[in-house]
Amino acid sequence: MFAATITRCLTMTEARINERTSQGEFEAFYLRTARPLHGYLCRLSGDPATSDEVLQEAYIRMIAAPTMEEQHRKAYLYKTATNILRDHWRKLKRGKEWMELSHPTEHVHYNLNLPVDMAAIFERLSAQERAVLWLAHVEELSHKEIGGILNVKEKSVRVLVFRAREKAKDLLERAGFKGSHE
Secondary structure, three states, X not given: OHHHHHHHHHHHHHHHOOOOOOHHHHHHHHHHHHXXXXXXXXXXXXXXXXXXXXXXXXXXXXHHOOOOOHHHHHHHHHHHHHHHHHHXXXXXXXXXXXHHOOOOOOOOOOOOOOOHHHHHHHHOOOHHHHHHHHHHHHXXXXXXXXXXXXXXXXXXXXXXXXXXXXXXXXXXXXXXXXXXXX
């Protein structure tokens, strides 16, 4: 999957990447960001095939975008991927909010370093809760960056993260997990 995506993206870079970003720089950026982005998309969508398509489209759009610093490229990439996934869901379920889609089509447990029990808990969260927790704790993004990716205000992100943590904590406690603070 990653090899096919990088091959297609690199072929496109020959014609599109401007003189300030070399093909080698793009390839290094891709290798640093593709797996974490794919993991984020798998957790959000619950569908590896959709995640692959969204990942590829996000990199293609990034190549066509104006030159930007690496930290902005990563935020641009996540925001673009999130929007592409949102558009995909809108096409599938016209008239429904994308956050209502919280039932994954298949279990995704590979290469994401989460125990199966934790993955099952994670799947019981809404798509927005999964996105917020993933971006805050796995990608370690700031509330401002998360707000930019999910198109919500920074202060709203603080509330969303808090509520998602509380819901995850509640689900873990109901599943029999106790925190280390007790």
